[in-house]
Amino acid sequence: xxxxxxxxxxxxxxxxxxxxxxxxxxxxxxxxxxxxxxxxxxxxxxxxxxxxxxxxxxxxxxxxxxxxxxxxxxxxxxxxxxxxxxxxxxxxxxxxxxxxxxxxxxxxxxxxxxxxxxxxxxxxxxxxxxxxxxxxxxxxxxxxxxxxxxxxxxxxxxxxxxxxxxxxxxxxxxxxxxxxxxxxxxxxxxxxxxxxxxxxxxxxxxxxxxxxxxxxxxxxxxxxxxxxxxxxxxxxxxxxxxxxxxxxxxx
Amino acid sequence: xxxxxxxxxxxxxxxxxxxxxxxxxxxxxxxxxxxxxxxxxxxxxxxxxxxxxxxxxxxxxxxxxxxxxxxxxxxxxxxxxxxxxxxxxxxxxxxxxxxxxxxxxxxxxx
Numbered sequence: 001x002x003x004x005x006x007x008x009x010x011x012x013x014x015x016x017x018x019x020x021x022x023x024x025x026x027x028x029x030x031x032x033x034x035x036x037x038x039x040x041x042x043x044x045x046x047x048x049x050x051x052x053x054x055x056x057x058x059x060x061x062x063x064x065x066x067x068x069x070x071x072x073x074x075x076x077x078x079x080x081x082x083x084x085x086x087x088x089x090x091x092x093x094x095x096x097x098x099x100x101x102x103x104x105x106x107x108x109x110x111x112x113x114x115x116x117x118x119x120x121x122x123x124x125x126x127x128x129x130x131x132x133x134x135x136x137x138x139x140x141x142x143x144x145x146x147x148x149x150x151x152x153x154x155x156x157x158x159x160x161x162x163x164x165x166x167x168x169x170x171x172x173x174x175x176x177x178x179x180x181x182x183x184x185x186x187x188x189x190x191x192x193x194x195x196x197x198x199x200x201x202x203x204x205x206x207x208x209x210x211x212x213x214x215x216x217x218x219x220x221x222x223x224x225x226x227x228x229x230x231x232x233x234x235x236x237x238x239x240x241x242x243x244x245x246x247x248x249x250x251x
Numbered sequence: 252x253x254x255x256x257x258x259x260x261x262x263x264x265x266x267x268x269x270x271x272x273x274x275x276x277x278x279x280x281x282x283x284x285x286x287x288x289x290x291x292x293x294x295x296x297x298x299x300x301x302x303x304x305x306x307x308x309x310x311x312x313x314x315x316x317x318x319x320x321x322x323x324x325x326x327x328x329x330x331x332x333x334x335x336x337x338x339x340x341x342x343x344x345x346x347x348x349x350x351x352x353x354x355x356x357x358x359x360x361x
Contacts, residue, residue, distance in 0.1 A: 083285055085301075110288075112312070118336060119308055140305055142285045169303050 010066065010073050011233035012049070020223040020232065022050035022246070023216055024075060025089060025164065025187065025207035028061040029131075032120030032140050034211040039129055040068035046216040050223070050237055052077040052207075054089050054164075056139040057109060059102035063095055064125040075234045079164055080105055080150045081142045086172045087164035088147065089187065090154035093235035097157040104153060108145050114138040147172070147180060160185060160238050165209055167193040185241070189219070191250045203244045221246045252276050253360055255317055255340060258296060262354045264319060267326055267341040268334050273316050278360045280348050284309050291315050296355065298348040302326050307333040316340060321348045 012020070026043060027034035033056075043051065043065065052075035053062045059078045066074045076098035078090045092098040113136055116122065122135040145153065154161040162185040165171045172186075173179060173193070179186065185203050188194050197204045210216040227245035228236045240246060256272045258264070276294040281287040282301050291297060293314030299306065302320055307330060310318055317340035320326060326334075326341055334341050344351055 083283070085284060110285075112288075114308065114312075118311075118333070138308070140308070141288075142283075144285070 010070055011231050012073060013231055014225055014228065016225050018225055020049040020225075021047065021217065021220050022052075022223060022237065023048045023208050023210065023220045024050070024052040024077070024091065024162075024205065024241070025054050025079070025209045026051055026216060027079075027209070027211050028053055028055055028065065029121070029123040029125070030058060030061040030135065030139070031055045031211070032116070032122050032138065034120070035213070036121065036123065037213055038211070039125060040065050041129055042213045043216060044069035044072055046213070048217045048220060049073065050075065050232075051216075052089075052091055054079040057081055057102075057105050057143060058135065058139055059098040060135070061125050062098055064127055064129065066095060067127040068129060073233060073237055075237060078102055078105070080145065080154075081140070081170070082145055082147050082150050083142050084147055084175055085142055085170060086147055086175050087170045088150045088154070088172075089162040089164045090150075090157075090159040091162070091234075091238050091241070092157065092159045093233075093238060094158075097159060101153055101157050101159065105143055105145070109137070109141070109143040111136075112138040112141050151182075160242055162187050162205070162241075165189050166197075194248060194250055203241070204248070205241065205246065206248050206250075219249060221248050222251075253358060255296070258355060258358065258360070259342060261358055262344075262351060264342040264344050264351075267343055268331060268339075270316075270334075270338045270340045273340075275316060275360060278352060278355045279315070280352050288313060296360070298351050298355075300324060300348065302330055304329045304333050306330065307337050307339055310334075310339045311337050317342060319344060319348075319351055321346060321351055 050073040054077035124133045151161040206219040227240040279291040291313040323345045
């Protein structure tokens, strides 16, 4: 286990003229459905400035990306698979918060041993990008956490909860037919959904949900420098998202 | 107990992938995978509206032999491929899960 620090080292100093490109939904080689090439040395060469690592039901590879992608802002994240088969993203300012959530998610999941040859390898990385092990229980199945419990868990650990790809399979609109009343932050795939949800006062973003390197940055959001007050790090990016201070590819 | 081919014919299901003409002992209806995983029995036919690739993992784990996708929906390519690898039969129907289950139940499958 890599040593964890409270603050994320990766940050940018403010730069008036810059527009920052952010992809806030990227899987690492730890997600069973993601390619083995989703490692820092590949992911961090892509043309984005800010990225979130959001593996299924775990955050155990986040630290490797934080350590190795020093010239990017890496947001510690997780994509939690609820009991209702809905995916919810959690974004955190610190490694310790996301790791605590990752641990609680694991404690609230029934263990499912599985065949990685058939359903995909779940590979753990260390800070030198060595493969140091595998997670034996399938990360692709639902946890025992409901949507409400998941949002509560994320928020109790100072995180921002976003409904992932709401208008697609494993998305809340697809699974439940509608957005829950208390939903505020939503990630979408389609322009039509973006337009509709913006008009009803939601904060709507779009990200790649990249499982292979070529998908990184295929959908993204943009921050102007004035979205941030001070340095640009995980904390200030999350605050900017929460305030809707960004543009999507459709704005 | 009935052969899968008998059920397909009597109920009017369409085969997308037929792995083998196995014996079906039980039927199951459900769309929340967590519940299917703890309740479905071996040698079952499963009626659902879920089509994503994880349904094949659930079938493999529980011993479900055939999945019926209801309401005129279609299996995506990755589900079909996984089913072929794992040996799970995939069937489709225009009808809803209630009607299909009723028909299978009336054939004597419990």
